[in-house]
Structure formats: structure tokens, C-alpha cells
Amino acid sequence: MNHQNSDQITTETKHRSTGRLYGIGVGPGDPELLTLKAFRLLQAAPVVAYPVSDGGKSLSRSIVAGYLRPDQIEVPLWYPFKLEQSSQPYYDEAAEKLAAHLNAGQDVVVLCEGDPFFYGTFMYLYTRLCDRFPTEVVSGVSCVMANAAQLGTPLTYRNDVFMVIPAILPAAVLSQKLAVADAAIILKLGKHFAKVYALLQELGLAERARYIERATMPNQRIIPIHDVDPETVPYFALISIPSQWQP
């Protein structure tokens, strides 16, 4: 976009000596589902940051592992996901880690599963850093769409109303939301599968629903929903309720 107004010229001048912050979507799991832009920025960046889980693993890093160079500085960002009430200091700390690189004039790419602004944790860095450093967000393929390609089920047609619902919500709330949707994705299933499955049976939606784990990842699994073992459902599993419209 070409927005040459005076405010932006001032901002550019102010930031000229700092690095640029990029939040890049790395897509749902298949490394080939990175965009050309994300790939270019990733390859060019001196510093690559990514969230790591309590176990020290990083899903977003594993997606792009084949694209990283040995000379890139890697910055793992640890957020204690299980203690949400106290996570703000961890985001503050992560932001300051990145600010140190940006202030030193280094561009920083932050890896984001799926899309950076659609659920996820990049927003916590974005709100802390976007006023201090030139920042760009690169959209990615979301698992919300990628599951449809893997399942072979078109998701929405024409005037359908589409909804994305986190599985953690109580059954009564899920029921109220689903009542107004023509098509829906229920995501972040994990330990909530049994509750969601029972509700879909009650609502007469279980026959239409499709279950998929880790869409496009090497360990993707598609299982008939009635055969799913609720004890083994991972966080990155979702249920698709595709549109009923017949083309």
C-alpha cells in the first residue's frame, strides 16, 4: 500500500535505526502451506522467535525447521499456558527480549501457528511492541480452512453463516451458538471431546460432524466421530460441521 502521509514519514524516520517486527503465520502444519511472503521474510530474518510449550517443544518451529539457517538467532518464548491469570509478566518479558534485538537494529520474525491474529499468542507481543517498532503481520492459512481440504468437505456456500467455537465453552452455551450457524468448526477439543460429542448427538448433528486431528501435520488423523476415544483427543483436534447446502 502506498500511504505517503507526513505521520508515516515521521514514524519511519524515528524507527530507521531499529529492526522491524514481523508476525508471520506458518499455517496449520504442512511446511508447504507457508505463504511465499512468510517464507521470504523467515529466510531473511537474523532473529526468529517462537512460543515453546512447558515441555520445551515448539510446534511452530517444527513446521519451519527445514527452512531455518544455522546462523539465525533463535529466541524461544515460554508462556505458562496453564496459569492464565499470571501470564502477563511472561508476555512482558518476551516482548522485552524481542525489543532488545529490535533496538539493536535486527529484524525479528515471530512464528505463529495458523494466522497471527486468529486466536494464538502473537497479539500479546503485538500490543506491547507495535507502537515502538515498525511492525507487519503476514496472514497464514488457518486450520479452520485447512481441515476442509483434508476432509474433502466444502465448508460454506453462498449465504451460509459460519461459526468458530472453542470446545471449552459449557454445553448449554455451545448449543445456543450452534443453533444460529449453518456451518461450524469446534476447535481446541482436547479433554472437552466427550461433552461436545454428547451435545452433537443430542442436537442431531453427530452424523454430519467430521473429526480430524492435527490437519496437514505428519501425524494427522481422520477418525469417524463415533470411533474417537475421548481419552486420546489432542488439543489440536477439531470437529467440522459442514454446510448442508447441496451444490
Next chain:
Amino acid sequence: MNHQNSDQITTETKHRSTGRLYGIGVGPGDPELLTLKAFRLLQAAPVVAYPVSDGGKSLSRSIVAGYLRPDQIEVPLWYPFKLEQSSQPYYDEAAEKLAAHLNAGQDVVVLCEGDPFFYGTFMYLYTRLCDRFPTEVVSGVSCVMANAAQLGTPLTYRNDVFMVIPAILPAAVLSQKLAVADAAIILKLGKHFAKVYALLQELGLAERARYIERATMPNQRIIPIHDVDPETVPYFALISIPSQWQP
């Protein structure tokens, strides 16, 4: 995915002499938002098909114009969007055009704006051809996510319920749907802008709403929603109502 079961081997054998059909998402407009996979398949395909509008233009072709080779066979597909009740014969005809190439052993890539299975027209070809030819769908970046990166507004957090609503729906229906969403995208605005804007004011959502035309395209426009001229709103305009959650 490695699914070496006997059914699939049979299918592969049956189709060995035919071409493969690919529905590839080309993303919202910026050619760099193609995925690496879509780019690879597009460059390799002998035949490239795409929908064209009544005026003969093709948005999806314009997105990838810089990637096409002169020796590729181009197959424009014309659907009369304004006569929906009689569009089935046009999809039949389009499918047969592609089937001729596939039967001749040529791979065919069909260009799809955004994601192939999220609104759009690829599904009409998919349902007609996927049982006859080996078919693969490659997910793309949807305008539903891409607008957020351009607007600089994170869309959804944590347990938000997210909704996508076509603007054509009556105001009362839109109102009922919006009531259960934490964040929403109202798309395909066009001539429906005035109705939607009036409703958002009535619901107290207008201050939160953001307006964007043709996100990531060269002629992208972001306009304060109160300044939009309802007479000039294109089909590829949308309103984002981002989550109110404060990170």
C-alpha cells in the same frame, strides 16, 4: 499423508492415465500470499482454469498473472452469477471442459480466490469431478483473516466465538446472529452496506467496526466506517468487528 491401503491403490491404478485435478487457494489478493504448495502446483500445471465475471475479467487470474507461463493452456470458466437458479448447466459445462483435459492425461489447476472450500465456486466443480479424477484441494489464506493483518486489529482471543456473516441477509437475521458472536466478519458488502451500517449503529457496534475494501489487493482501501459512501462499496468489501478482549 501416507495412507497405503488397498482401496487407494485401486483408485490410483484406475486413474493412472488421467490427469490430476487441483483446486488451489490463491489467497486474498497479494500474489505473495499464495502458499509454497499452490505456487509449485501452479507452475507445474499444463492447464490452468479460473472463473471469469460477466465482463470477462478474472480476479484469481489477475492475482497469479506474474506466475503464469506462456505455454500453459488457460481455460476461463464463465458462470452467470446473477442467474443463480439456472447456474447448474454452466457448472456442468465447466466440469466437462476440465474433464476433457483430465481424460487426456493433463493435470488441471483451478484457481480459487481465498480458500477453495470457503464460499466460492470451486465446490461445484469438485462435486462433479472428484469421483472421476484424483483430486486435491490446497487451502489458501482467506480474506476473513487477511483483513485483520491489514487493519492491524487482532480478530479473536482465547475462548471467543467467531462468526462470518454474508451481508445479504436481512437486518433482523444479521442482528440475531451478531448477538451470539464475540467477533465477526460481515462480508460481500456491495449494495448491502447501508443496511448493515444502520444495523451496527442501532446495536451500538458501529464504533467498534472497521471497514476495508479488497484487503491486500493493489487497490485496497481502509476507510473510517462513518465516511464510507454506500454507493461505491464493492462486493469485495467487508466489515470487521474484532474481539473486545483486552490482552
